[in-house]
Amino acid sequence: MPKVRHKRLDCSPGCAVEGVLALIDGKWKGVVLYHLLSGTLRFNEIRRRLPNVTQRMLTNQLRELEADGLVLRTVFAQVPPRVDYSLTARGRSLEPVITALKTWGDAHLELEKAA
Numbered sequence: 001m002p003k004v005r006h007k008r009l010d011c012s013p014g015c016a017v018e019g020v021l022a023l024i025d026g027k028w029k030g031v032v033l034y035h036l037l038s039g040t041l042r043f044n045e046i047r048r049r050l051p052n053v054t055q056r057m058l059t060n061q062l063r064e065l066e067a068d069g070l071v072l073r074t075v076f077a078q079v080p081p082r083v084d085y086s087l088t089a090r091g092r093s094l095e096p097v098i099t100a101l102k103t104w105g106d107a108h109l110e111l112e113k114a115a
Contacts (some may be wrong), residue, residue: 003085019042019092019096020051022095023070023094024097026061027053027057027063028053028057028058028061029061029064030061030063030098030101031050032046032058032061032062032071033065033070033071033087033094033098034073034093034098034102035049035050036071036086036087036091037087037092037095037098037099039086040084040085040086041084041085041086042060042082042084042085043054043058043059043083043085044085046058046085056081058083062085065087065091069088069090070087070088070091070094071085071086071088071091072085072086072087072088072091073085074086
């Protein structure tokens with residue numbers, strides 16, 4: 001099991017928000033989490049859903065999500081190698097947050113189109 005990285009924050013009136021944003025910061029982490037809400041995906045399946053991400057960047061983002069205990073990486077000993085990514089219970093607990101961001105984004109895009 002990967003070691004979970006915990007970022008220490010001095011608790012101030014927004015530290016909980018800061019803590020969540022520290023976990024999902026990065027251009028692709030939130031989108032990866034969103035796609036994993038639908039279930040387990042292999043690396044190339046994630047990559048196809050994010051055509052603008054480089055392989056290196058996706059690998060780094062997945063490693064950080066794994067290190068933070070949000071994503072589970074399962075390696076199967078077979079030829080060719082198979083690696084699955086899924087949300088941990090901690091990652092799944094972000095579902096309301098990710099869903100709220102999507103809902104807000106959808107509404108915001110509609111306002112932009114109407115303007």
